[in-house]
Amino acid sequence: MACSLTRLQKWWLNILGCFVMLEIFLLVNNYKQGPTTIDKRSYWEIQSDIERKIYRNLPMDELLDPKKSKFWHRQRRCGLFPRFFDIKFTNTYWQKLNTTNGTVMLHAAYYDDRLPETPIVWVLGAGRVANQLPRLFCHLWFNAMMHPVEVNVTWSKHLHGDNVFQHWHPEVFLGHLIKCQIPEEYKEQVPSVVSMVSQSCGRSFNALKVTNNKMAKMQDFAVCLKGLWSPFQENHVQVAEWIEMNLAVGASKVIIYVFAVAPKTRKILAFYERMKKVEVLQMEWAGSMPTSHTPLAQEWFYQNVSWIYSNFEDYAHSDCFYRNLYTYKFVALIDIDELIMPAQHSTWQEVFQELKRQGVDPSDYTSLFFQHYDFFGNRTTTKTSSFQLLDSDLRAATEYPYGWQDKGMFNTQKANIVFNHDNLGCIEPPCRSVLVNATLGKLNHYGSNCTHTEVLKQIECLEMKNNLVMDNLAIKRYGTTIKMNVHHALQSIEESDSIPH
Incomplete structure (x- = not known):
């Protein structure tokens, strides 16, 4: 005998079907976005790891x-x-x-x-x-x-x-x-x-x-960022973009030292740390100087005590270098508005292979440096998105003088005292450094102004700004992937309204 369903039973079946379809949608969406990690540790286990x-x-x-x-x-x-x-x-x-x-x-x-x-x-x-x-x-x-x-x-x-x-x-x-x-x-x-x-x-x-972090096999590259300090300005999009750019060009991990940052930036850093792509290390100034809990007082010191920030760069760079002595072959020391950009190749690994082919084995050198090129924004007068690196495509045609503002990578098996513009010592002298030809790679500095220094005079800065060339290598090579990854990172911290288009 045929079994007929009542109206109530049909209603419940429809509800059940909706739940099944919703579950399938969520499973597919999670698959596309990557697995969600659920921390099953107890509160005290989590707190113990934090401390x-x-x-x-x-x-x-x-x-x-x-x-x-x-x-x-x-x-x-x-x-x-x-x-x-x-x-x-x-x-x-x-x-x-x-x-x-x-x-x-x-x-x-x-x-x-x-x-x-x-x-x-x-x-x-x-x-x-x-x-x-x-x-x-x-x-x-x-x-x-x-x-x-x-x-x-x-x-x-x-x-x-x-x-x-x-x-x-x-x-x-x-x-x-x-x-x-x-x-x-x-x-x-x-x-x-x-x-x-x-x-x-x-x-x-x-x-x-x-x-003592000795490992059986070392990875190739890590990037060290000195103390990040931006408690009064949200720059979470810029931070996410910069992290993704460094990962795209070959960094295995980005290590960021933090003094004080705004809340959304802290969330972005936590997201990438959960993804095992970034290590965030809180740091404070030595002595009884203001801590990150009093950012206004810190700001006063930044503005009024000469060379104070440079002193604290040294702590972060040295700690990052020695903490990763046995985990990475090379450590790059660059700023949040800088990127070591391969010219002919897509990654640093490929650049190093080309250097070896040319008879310059990077492992034989204490450090490898890249010449400094300033970028002056977008070819249009209107900023098109929140991306700083990808949208900057106007570059100075000439580089900074040799040996000035160069930055690079330090060999963890040879360097001793590292400084972002030079190595100040090596474990077995003489220290050997090599300047990588600009046809293989450059240090891109994405700033709106060049530095007025004893080496580079104001008139030379003006000449740089008036002699620009188009350089859209970053957006052409990495743009789609970087924007997609940053989009996902911003979604993860519930900032979908701020996603750049």
Whole structure:
């Protein structure tokens, strides 16, 4: 006998069909947009990861493990391992060492065995006078040893080389790289913690985790961006575009140091960090200077303390270089309005292969630099979209003078002290640098004005602006992909109304 459906049953079937169609649509849409990652960790697990990232330079396991702390406190031979509440912080990211000859600030430590016969622990610190740190000792703590190994600091270097800039404010600290040489009898071991003291066998009130990120296979390129500071202006579209451009030309990861940024920019950074394409590292100034919690005070310092920002560039660049010593072959140090653009090829990998074909093996050099070319906006007077890099297609016909404002990539197996315009040291002199021919690649600077400097006079800037050529390589080569990816990123932070067209 035929089974007839009531009106109510038909109604429910229609509702069920609508839900099925909606589910299919959502599944297809999620497939197109990529899988959604659901974090199933507990609140405390998430919070633990957040705080470990904040205190990334602290030896949290050793400080909070009562067995380890008790083990290192049992000895009476030389020095004492500090307890957590002994550590003298100035802010979350810096520790303080007071000496009779001044204060030294301490940020991070890194293991370096690029020269296996003489492994080193480098300490990133800061002092008030360039190249004149007080006498220091390193206490190297090894897991299997009860007492520290003490070594005298015989070498330290100002991160800006021999250049000493005016700094009239007493709280401005100048970055230094401090060398802790591991003794011959311990060179097969890796210390887990280093403390700094001003007197032999003195008690330490600081502790730095020794970063050691050795991997079986290193990736090719990483990009390091110095402290991002834009708390009063949303530039999230520009940040997303810049990240995507660097990924498109060959970067495996973009590492961004952040002081203070606006809310939407913070959301964009979090999106790319979830995608494992970006690493975001919060950073503050050394000493008792204003932190990111007081951006107005920070802005005053930026405007009134000469060379202050340049000092803090040094911290970010050095930390990024040494933190990735064993994870990337080359590290590029560029700004948010700059891009190293391949000329004939699509990626940096292809450029390096071409250099090798021409007899210039990048692995033989400490650094590779690209000449600086200014871009002056779009060929039309009306801005067509929110994209800065893609829409800039008017370039100065001439480059900056050789050696001025060049930027490039640093070989992590050869460089020692890195500076965005040069390498200031290498592990085995002489340092060798090469300027890549502009037919292979350029440093594109997407600004509305050229720099008035002692090298480039105002009249030369005007000549540059009046002698422009069309250069739309970025939009032609990467435009479609970049815009699609930025569109998706903005959608992900619920900014669909701000999506550029």
